[in-house]
Amino acid sequence: MAEQNRTELEMPPVATVPGRFDAYGGRYVPETLMAALQELEAAYADAQRDPAFASELSYLLHHYAGRPTPLYYASRLTDSMGGAKIYLKREDLLHTGAHKINNCLGQGLLARRMGKRRIIAETGAGQHGVATATVCALLGMECIVYMGQEDMRRQELNVYRMRLLGAEVRSVTAGSATLKDAINEAMRDWVVNVRTTYYLLGSVLGAHPYPTMVRDFQRVISVEARQQILEAEGRLPNAVLACVGGGSNAIGAFYEFIPDKNVRLIGVEAGGRGHELGEHAARFQGGVPGVLQGTYSYVLQDDAGQISNTHSVSAGLDYASVGPEHAALHDSGRAEYVSASDEAALQATVRLARTEGILPALESAHAVAEAIRIAPAMSRNDILLINVSGRGDKDMGILARELKLQGA
């Protein structure tokens, strides 16, 4: 089993249409960054051809991060709803607590290969920042993480974790002081220090090659999950569900199922607290195609082309655009995108915690919420596979406040 999975973790082939997912993606950056993006693209292509790179990444994913992660049949959650069987892909069990480590190990090794010793990153919920700080500690690199002030406040524990790991966390106060503003600041740092610095982007966003490269590093989720569900059930699931912020865990969970036309792919965005612009982060409901931070995709914006503020109870989904490959999957109809409200995500967190003893990250809880919504109407022979992208320890402060757990 372990040996078999090691083989499965080999690097995927080079993308067929570099940088474009139908109309979406591309490279919309200041000219100063172009040489760096081309250097990165070449270095990544070179790494993909090198068996030693794949083998070291595979070793670390297995022995350091804890892959493969289990696919767990959530029988009590299933029984509590009386519908489809629910399986959980347990990315929450990975080292550092979320799928983000998959990408950080890959890009960290790539940065080392390129001779870059200064790593910068942005973070929303802090999970990518923690994973980046972790990999920088592991590889002995300097690490600077940009984080919106609002996110630093609501994900305080992750700020401490990053600092403990030796990273410098820089507070960003511009705009709504969340993920989008942190990316602006990280990109500015990269423009200034482009000759010495590696930008370790955390999602399937930004200019080519990031959306392709990050997807390749997250693809391991569906490589494992597809094999695991076949072993467990002898058949594929009816649907795969994942939350979508930038969309890295979702694309990782969807990717190997894309050719399986009978498997529905359901991305769950943050419905926030209302339908007005600024009250949610449901890009496929309120957004139109545009360019933000290097890529062409769906963007929440006003009619003058100014980017909207967003809201979600989960910092990791609180972003005005979405990975360009999701935009293509949306337009082609291959994947469906729905949203779950703050309230539904909070209730799903409680339900999963009390039926299964699993506390999901508030981001992942959006996917759980959609499964809870659709499962009861499905047959007991149907199967839903949820990617639990991260664990909820980081959210205890928010949960305590929102669920009024104090003194209970």
Next chain:
Amino acid sequence: MAIQFHHQPGLVVYLTIGDPDIETSRKIALAAIDAGADVLELGVPFSDPLADGPVIQRASERAVRNGTRMEDVLALAGSLRKQRPSIGLVIFSYLNPILRMGLESFAAAAEKSGVDAVLVTDLIAEESEEYCAALKKHHLQPIFLAAPTSPDSRLERIAELSEGFIYAISRVGITGTQQQVAGDARELVTRLRRYTKLPIALGFGISNASHVAVVAEYADAAVVGSAIVALIEQSGADQAPAAVGKFIAELRAPVASESSVS
């Protein structure tokens, strides 16, 4: 229309339009022209100006908050064109506000307003085919940025696509003032000359008369942006037009040759 530099070196002045308000921007623009600017870059404010330093970020934020739209910037261009027929007018924008208006609608409206050229900060040569076609159709000149990090192959492409002038970025980084003109700049201009006969305007970090004098040694024009935007911020709406006019007149004044700056 075509961009022309009436001075050596030419002077390109960047303004964030709508900071502090459209009417003041109009007065500042006229003062800048009358003090000797050859070309105005009319900056379209954007919510996420990731290539800009703190000064232009703040100006952009104020102008967005005022509700300044692309249409307002184009209307201002139209009024400047009538009042000062020979000034070079460049729309300076991030891509998204242009896409939201639609490439064709934007280009048609810009032509109608008497705009000469368009520069988009986050649009590189490889992604510019449709954009260049729309501009060409409406007799607008595309201006591209060249950076010290751009290899020769990219400079060649940038030179092929650009019209009017090429904007050479003096240093690796975001917009903002600095003490000296960066050493990167001269080498970049030298490399660019191999591929173009167009005027080369050097920008980023140019903020006083001695900088302009250094630029004059090897480039055709200097772009001054953050220094002026900062002056507007400090002066307030009433004083800003006169302050900008005075500052530009000083940039134009001959300097004692202390051009030992790198």
